[in-house]
Amino acid sequence: MSGRAIEVDGNQVWIIEEGNGGPVIYLHGFADVPGLAGDVPPLQMELAKDFQIIAPAHPACSKSDEREDLDNMEDLVFHYLDVFEALDLDTFHLVGSCLGGWVAAEIASRYPERIRSLSLIGATGLFVKGHPVADIFWVAQPEDGLYYNDLRNILFSSKDSEIGNELFPDGRGELDRELLRYGMFRFASRFGFSPPYLHNRKLRSRLRRYKGPALVIWGENDHLVPREHATAYSDELNNAPIEIISESGHSVQVEAVADAAALILKFLSKN
DSSP states (O other): OOOEEEEETTEEEEEEEEOOSSEEEEEOOSTTOTBBTBSSOHHHHHHTTTSEEEEEOOTTSTTSOOOTTOOSHHHHHHHHHHHHHHTTOSSEEEEEETHHHHHHHHHHHHOGGGEEEEEEESOOBOOOTTOOOOOGGGGSSOBTTTBOHHHHHHHSSSTTOHHHHHHSOSSOOOHHHHHHHHHHHHHHHHHHTSSSTTBOTTHHHHGGGOOSOEEEEEETTOSSSOHHHHHHHHHHTTSOOEEEETTOOSOHHHHSHHHHHHHHHHHHHTO
């Protein structure tokens, strides 16, 4: 797998870097763990045509060490502050998908002066009354020990999604890819399984601290995070534009790479 390891607080963090230009930090979700959809995930490859993409793997994901000393989102934010310091990054564009979008929003609300722009793709992280995030952990285990129909339906446009079947196939897959998926669920369960489930009730009111440019991207058929969460993010981020990508589910970063890349590149080029 291409990339490099850096040491942060005595732990290894795996970093994917591609391209030249202004720095863009990309925080991944379930479907684009480094190594799962290629050494450099497809959206990052597209963005790297115009920018320097820096994509750290979350703790326990890819080749990053698991961090048993990180207990909550506040700890995770400080972990990423240490990563940025190790990379000698002061200000940068920030893009996050799924859980990575939640982390990005938390960082932007605490340290808005460091964020040149914020792009969120199907981000978890908010509590929206009456519209909870679906229980991805309930479908993490295969039906009858074999089928991942429900998991694919939550993460993609449908259980029959071509890229969904490639990334989350039925049955036992190759060991290295199984470990990549397992690592992401380990990370997600550490920060999103225990109540409050995949959200921070305080985040919504804190988003007002970030006053810079923001973009919200959502899949038309997102079965994990209801579209009302996109509206909530937009409302709290100074009416940030919402872009809905048709015929896509939660993981638009792999289901609709060209569309997502075009939207983000246009947005970044203006900021």
